[in-house]
Amino acid sequence: MSTSVTATQQATLDALISTLGSDGVLPAGDVAQRQSSWIDPAPLQALALLRPRTTAEVAAALAICHAAHQPVIVYGGGTNLVRATEST
Structure with a gap:
């Protein structure tokens, strides 16, 4: 992944x-x-x-990402036993 960050991303x-x-x-x-x-x-x-600590923080983070049109990928404990979520 490129390390450059756009102004919107920042x-x-x-x-x-x-x-x-x-x-x-x-x-x-x-x-x-x-x-x-x-x-x-x-x-x-x-x-x-x-790493939100509360459901209110989850909601706030998702609202920020939504407003910025920033895609969100859910990532749990990291086992991904069924390979249902991929970050790439």
């Missing part, structure tokens, strides 16, 4: 950090250190990984 990240706190938003560099699943060592490819 504004979205800033809004997410403002809402979730810096510990609630992992940047792309940290996300790339995680693998896609336990059977696929390929790094995750994402602008950021969000």
Whole structure:
């Protein structure tokens, strides 16, 4: 994944950090250190990984992403046993 971030993406990240706190938003560099699943060592490819702590934070993060037309991919515990979710 390209490390360049557009102005719109940066504004979205800033809004997410403002809402979730810096510990609630992992940047792309940290996300790339995680693998896609336990059977696929390929790094995750994402602008950021969000870690909301409450349902209100989930709703707020999704509203921010929706307003910015930023796609969201759900990522759970990382097992992906049935390969139902892929980040690429």
